Amino acid sequence: METKRVAIVGAGVSGLAACKHLLERGCRPVVFEADTVLGGVWARPPECTALQTPRPMYQYSDFPWPESVTEVFPDHRQVMHYLDAYARHFGVLDCVRFGLRVLGMEYVGVSEEKLAVWEEWGGSGEAFGSGSGEWRLKVANGDDHVETHIVDFVVLCIGRFSGVPNIPEFPTGRGPEAFDGKVIHSMDYSKMGSMKAKEMIAGKRVTVVGYLKSALDIAAECAEVNVTCLIAITPKDHYKRLEEGSIILKKSKTFSFCKEGVLLEGESSPTKSDIVIFGTGFKGDRKIKDMFTSEYFQKIVVGSTSTTVPLYRECIHPKIPQLAVIGYSESLANLYTTELRVKWLTHFMDGGFRLPSVQAMQRDVLEWDKFMKRYSRVYFRRSCIGILNIWYNDQLCKDMGCNPRRKKGFFAELSEVYGPGDYVNLHPK
Numbered sequence: 001m002e003t004k005r006v007a008i009v010g011a012g013v014s015g016l017a018a019c020k021h022l023l024e025r026g027c028r029p030v031v032f033e034a035d036t037v038l039g040g041v042w043a044r045p046p047e048c049t050a051l052q053t054p055r056p057m058y059q060y061s062d063f064p065w066p067e068s069v070t071e072v073f074p075d076h077r078q079v080m081h082y083l084d085a086y087a088r089h090f091g092v093l094d095c096v097r098f099g100l101r102v103l104g105m106e107y108v109g110v111s112e113e114k115l116a117v118w119e120e121w122g123g124s125g126e127a128f129g130s131g132s133g134e135w136r137l138k139v140a141n142g143d144d145h146v147e148t149h150i151v152d153f154v155v156l157c158i159g160r161f162s163g164v165p166n167i168p169e170f171p172t173g174r175g176p177e178a179f180d181g182k183v184i185h186s187m188d189y190s191k192m193g194s195m196k197a198k199e200m201i202a203g204k205r206v207t208v209v210g211y212l213k214s215a216l217d218i219a220a221e222c223a224e225v226n227v228t229c230l231i232a233i234t235p236k237d238h239y240k241r242l243e244e245g246s247i248i249l250k251k252s253k254t255f256s257f258c259k260e261g262v263l264l265e266g267e268s269s270p271t272k273s274d275i276v277i278f279g280t281g282f283k284g285d286r287k288i289k290d291m292f293t294s295e296y297f298q299k300i301v302v303g304s305t306s307t308t309v310p311l312y313r314e315c316i317h318p319k320i321p322q323l324a325v326i327g328y329s330e331s332l333a334n335l336y337t338t339e340l341r342v343k344w345l346t347h348f349m350d351g352g353f354r355l356p357s358v359q360a361m362q363r364d365v366l367e368w369d370k371f372m373k374r375y376s377r378v379y380f381r382r383s384c385i386g387i388l389n390i391w392y393n394d395q396l397c398k399d400m401g402c403n404p405r406r407k408k409g410f411f412a413e414l415s416e417v418y419g420p421g422d423y424v425n426l427h428p429k
């Protein structure tokens with residue numbers, strides 16, 4: 001792979017792991033990172049954000065946390081130090097080009113008509129295809145100077161919990177425009193930095209919309225700084241604050257804005273607010289779509305709202321050549337899932353195995369779609385492999401020619417739970 005030109009987009013947990021494993025296989029990728037620091041979501045979260053996954057489950061298999069970190073749930077600064085140390089230790093930092101945002105990517109050299117009917121992925125079933133296609137990346141720096149980079153393979157590690165905010169839609173006159181106060185998304189809150197955010201919320205009545213991690217963290221911060229805060233995982237002292245009344249939970253399927261605040265379903269008087277913060281998540285699929293200039297790729301890359309995101313092994317789109325997505329599909333312990341997936345990908349890129357035919361991958365994607373709908377029900381689009389994690393890991397192991405039974409002995413196999421530790425010694429050659 002020494003001669004292959006590979007671009008990784010994003011230097012979060014996924015991009016760092018992808019780069020480290022490519023370096024190990026003799027390939028020197030370039031990592032484009034829009035931010036000025038590495039770490040992705042860990043770089044600028046709300047102040048009180050900490051790991052929800054216990055530390056041993058959020059650790060690269062060959063890079064233990066330092067002994068100085070004893071907390072089971074390290075805070076975001078500790079996570080950042082850990083990721084920074086990993087990047088330095090394995091020489092990843094030298095490959096990262098900070099402050100460079102990939103604006104769009106175009107596959108050139110093969111017509112869309114031709115690649116649409118390929119029976120083998122990329123025309124050959126191998127990572128770098130038949131040799132005629134390549135990716136052209138438009139990359140902008142902070143001054144909006146745009147360069148073009150040409151590569152043989154792209155690993156998209158752009159994450160799904162940042163970038164394109166998911167803001168609910170409201171009928172005309174009942175949205176934020178009707179409200180006298182301030183409305184922001186959790187993304188803007190995090191970007192402000194701790195000091196400015198605290199100044200903004202001090203003495204204010206804050207309503208936080210949403211019940212996901214960021215919403216809860218922001219609500220906790222508001223309660224810390226002041227007064228009443230409404231939200232719908234629980235940060236530190238969450239229940240204590242509920243008892244005190246500094247956080248009030250309200251459940252409502254829909255709501256609208258009025259002059260004084262928000263009107264919840266079934267309530268006649270508004271919840272008076274000075275600031276409303278949307279902790280309503282992000283549009284991760286829009287973010288991936290927007291990376292492509294081709295309308296064809298935009299149309300197929302994330303499937304439709306009635307299907308799962310159609311990635312084979314949660315990583316490869318059967319119809320999009322010389323490209324992999326890492327970190328879209330999530331689990332209960334993302335770092336180890338990502339690392340295993342990266343081992344699979346880099347082994348494949350290094351010629352370790354061939355992908356099945358396009359048709360076989362599409363069949364597999366449909367099968368996966370069925371499982372996800374059965375187990376994740378209405379949340380199938382979240383691509384969370386949590387409940388199927390071990391089965392999924394087994395498939396990756398088999399593809400890499402490694403034994404999926406990782407335990408020592410029959411009884412251990414039968415009775416012990418699988419976790420990151422079981423894949424530490426997995427080194428496909």
Ligand SMILES: Cc1cc2nc3c(=O)[nH]c(=O)nc-3n(C[C@H](O)[C@H](O)[C@H](O)COP(=O)(O)OP(=O)(O)OC[C@H]3O[C@@H](n4cnc5c(N)ncnc54)[C@H](O)[C@@H]3O)c2cc1C
Nearest residue numbers: 010012013014034040041052053101102158159327333334
């Ligand atoms: C508040 C919060 C808490 C979390 N806690 C946990 C937890 O406890 N356990 C767990 O398993 N998971 C947790 N997660 C999930 C978390 O997203 C993953 O664990 C992991 O950090 C994702 O890493 P990533 O590299 O895939 O994506 P990200 O961290 O999102 O990194 C993506 C990177 O790509 C860059 N980028 C994006 N677009 C471009 C572009 N066009 N050009 C160049 N660069 C670009 C971004 O700047 C960013 O640095 C949490 C997420 C959040 C938001």
